[in-house]
Amino acid sequence: MDENTGCGHGRVVAALDGVRMSRHTTGQVILDGIDWTVRAGEHWALLGPNGAGKTSMLRIVGATTFPTTGTVDVLGHRLGRVDVRELRARIGHVSTSQRVPAELTGHTTVLTGHSGTVQPLWKAYDAEVRERAHALLAELQIKELADRPYGVCSGGQRARVLIARALMADPGLLLLDEPFNALDLPSREDLIDTMRHLADSRPELATVTVTHHLEELSPAITHALLLREGRVLARGAVQDVLTQERMTACFGRPIEVTRHAGRWLARSGGFA
Structure with a gap:
């Protein structure tokens, strides 16, 4: 296992220590012996085969579920000793499975992020909050979606509205839980550009992106963690983790990994 987690100078945003998670009903182990630290300004890719435990890891870090054993600290608070509702309000979560009423406009959808609700709470949105929503739409280069119903937005547009x-x-x-799911190539590239912009404009923001495809990783990704059967196979600086040997071990078949201009490519086949 790679113990390198980069420079290590940033403030700790999330820390998992000896985390184990098992199903209450069957006792099946989902995660086992997870040690992981995410620091401010780090951008992590979380990869592994289906069933490796990626979504469970994200739910634990997002304070939406608790480990069976071990400790979890997020944004300076330990799970089990903090009101998780307040903690969740300080964690951004983006998933293509999020339920957003189709009739809400892009601006209204962004507004609901202020109140943490599915439906808008109009009394909670003063002029400053409304302007902030417009500013975020402009920053992510989707201000034209302000009055467009969410239900008629493309997959890529929806992803950026949710961000x-x-x-x-x-x-x-x-x-970000598989934010690139079902996106076509132009939409994927738009979203990758968005992630690179966030890394530049918000130097203290830490991100964790779950994906199945290296091609979806932004050049802003600094770190990677490989999960296999609920255990950490490797973690650390992205260039040290996303190697042919480690990807092959993680996915159980020969995988060739290449990198060009900060972008990654993985392919499987009978290469030498």
Whole structure:
């Protein structure tokens, strides 16, 4: 296992120590012996085969579930000793499975990030909050979606609206659960550009992105963690983790990894 976690100078945003998670009903172990630290300004990719435990890791870091054993600290608070509702309000979460009413406009959808609700709470949005929502839409280069119903937005547009929504709370940690799911190539590239912009414009923001494809990783990604069967196979600086040997071990078949201009490519086949 790679113990390198980069420079190590940033403020700790999330720390998992000896985390184990098992199903209450069957006792099946989902995560086992997880040690992981995320610091401010770090951008992590979380990769592994289906069933490796990636979503469970994200839920624990997002304070939406608790480990069976071990400790979890997020944004300076330990799970089990903090009101998780207040903690969740400081964590941005983006998932293509999020339920957003189709009739809400892009601006209204972003506004709901301020109140942390699915439906808008109009009394909670003063002029400053409304302007902040407009500013985020402009920052992510989707201000034309302000009056467009969410239901008719493309997949890429929805993803960027959801990121703007997550940023309304000015989170210290942004979690993205397969944000590139079902996007076409132009939409994927737009979203990658968005992630690179966030890394540049918010130097203290830490992000964790769950993905299946190296091609979806932004050049801003600094770190990677490989999960296999609920255990950490490797973690650390992205260039040390995303190697042919480690990717092959993680996914159980020969995988060739290349990098060009900060972008990654993985392919499987009968190469030498």
